[in-house]
Amino acid sequence: MVKAKLVLEDGLLKSCVVSGHAGAGPKGADIVCAAVSVLVRSAFHALSEREGITVEGEFPERGEFSLEIKEKGVQNSEFLAGVGDFLQMGLLSLSVEYPNFCRLSIKEKQHGS
Numbered sequence: 001m002v003k004a005k006l007v008l009e010d011g012l013l014k015s016c017v018v019s020g021h022a023g024a025g026p027k028g029a030d031i032v033c034a035a036v037s038v039l040v041r042s043a044f045h046a047l048s049e050r051e052g053i054t055v056e057g058e059f060p061e062r063g064e065f066s067l068e069i070k071e072k073g074v075q076n077s078e079f080l081a082g083v084g085d086f087l088q089m090g091l092l093s094l095s096v097e098y099p100n101f102c103r104l105s106i107k108e109k110q111h112g113s
Helices: 031-048 074-097
Strands: 002-009 012-019 054-058 064-071 102-109
Touching: 002 031, 002 074, 012 031, 012 074, 031 054, 031 064, 031 074, 074 102
Parallel strands: 002 102
Antiparallel strands: 002 012, 012 064, 054 064
16 A cells, blocks of 8 residues: 655645555556656656755655655745645545555645644
């Protein structure tokens, strides 16, 4: 089971942690794992290449991923909202279509809490 946890701060993506293996197919040919990988890696690369956003990410081993927004800058709020929505909707879609292989949890908090 792939478990994805998004943390939103004031409605914007703050962090994402993904762990586990879906087990929906053979290693190297699992469509759920592949879809999750594409979503989180695309979000990470889009954020890390954006001027004014500082993001830390780790891919310590297969089946493990994390990212955290360290700085976002006021001018990037709309961009960050878009990337966060993309990631959230993609992971939500997978968890609905493949509920036995992917689970999404979302924690919302206010700045400073």
